[in-house]
Amino acid sequence: MSDDFAARLDEAATTRTPCAQLPAGLSLDDAYAVQRQLVDLRLARGERSIGVKLGFTSKAKAAQMGVADVIIGRLTSGMVLADGDELDLSRLIHPRAEPEVAFRLSRAVEPGEVPGPDLIDAVAPAIEIIDSRYRDFKFSLADVVADNTSAAAFVLGPWRALDAGLDNRGVLFEVDGRLVASGSTAAILGDPLRAIPAAVRMAQRHGLPLTAGTVLLAGAATPAVAFEPGTQVSATVSGLGRARFSVKAREEN
Numbered sequence: 001m002s003d004d005f006a007a008r009l010d011e012a013a014t015t016r017t018p019c020a021q022l023p024a025g026l027s028l029d030d031a032y033a034v035q036r037q038l039v040d041l042r043l044a045r046g047e048r049s050i051g052v053k054l055g056f057t058s059k060a061k062a063a064q065m066g067v068a069d070v071i072i073g074r075l076t077s078g079m080v081l082a083d084g085d086e087l088d089l090s091r092l093i094h095p096r097a098e099p100e101v102a103f104r105l106s107r108a109v110e111p112g113e114v115p116g117p118d119l120i121d122a123v124a125p126a127i128e129i130i131d132s133r134y135r136d137f138k139f140s141l142a143d144v145v146a147d148n149t150s151a152a153a154f155v156l157g158p159w160r161a162l163d164a165g166l167d168n169r170g171v172l173f174e175v176d177g178r179l180v181a182s183g184s185t186a187a188i189l190g191d192p193l194r195a196i197p198a199a200v201r202m203a204q205r206h207g208l209p210l211t212a213g214t215v216l217l218a219g220a221a222t223p224a225v226a227f228e229p230g231t232q233v234s235a236t237v238s239g240l241g242r243a244r245f246s247v248k249a250r251e252e253n
């Protein structure tokens with residue numbers, strides 16, 4: 001069953017054709033099994049597993065979905081967009097971008113470990129590009145977990161040592177230099193550092209790999225925004241710097 005649902009989601013992504021939601025009643029454990037199969041299809045095509053991401057880390061989004069806990073998804077090498085590079089919309093259905101904070105793991109996480117501060121060796125400003133494979137971006141909790149939490153692409157700004165608190169840094173999200181959203185890192189679980197034990201807990205529960213060098217996208221600091229071809233998108237996190245990408249212009253016929 002999970003194979004069929006994973007194949008449906010994979011086809012939606014690879015053909016850029018949004019699909020129907022999965023049948024109601026799918027349990028969260030079943031949804032994580034679909035996610036695993038879906039990511040395995042990417043790995044079988046040669047991508048590497050390079051990180052994890054959390055979703056529903058803001059009170060507003062959790063309330064909107066009626067959930068009390070975060071969800072976790074996987075990041076693969078095929079989702080990496082280098083800082084400043086061009087995003088090709090022909091690979092995506094109806095993408096949106098959100099400003100985030102990223103962490104890098106200094107070492108592998110031991111089974112059952114409760115992480116301490118030594119687990120993180122660097123922090124960076126980041127942008128996540130989400131792209132639900134479901135029609136009209138509509139999904140249930142199980143749907144979005146199965147769809148690898150809408151993960152599509154991400155950009156990391158410069159890494160720096162984690163040498164100060166992160167709990168209330170200003171975040172500016174701009175398109176072509178125009179402010180489209182602003183917020184604070186406090187929107188990420190009250191403090192992005194809380195994403196570290198949350199990600200470890202969820203990864204251990206659902207069997208996701210946490211090796212040295214794993215990237216963790218901690219969650220969004222503002223609502224996600226849609227963007228147009230030919231624009232420049234940037235996220236600036238106070239004291240951390242900026243991540244940015246440009247959106248490939250539409251080709252003239």
Ligand code: 0L1
Binds near residue numbers: 130132144
């Ligand atoms: O990264 C996120 O917070 C997105 C989680 C999935 C929900 C969505 O696609 O909006």
Ligand code: MG
Binds near residue numbers: 053100128219220
């Ligand atoms: Mg996100």
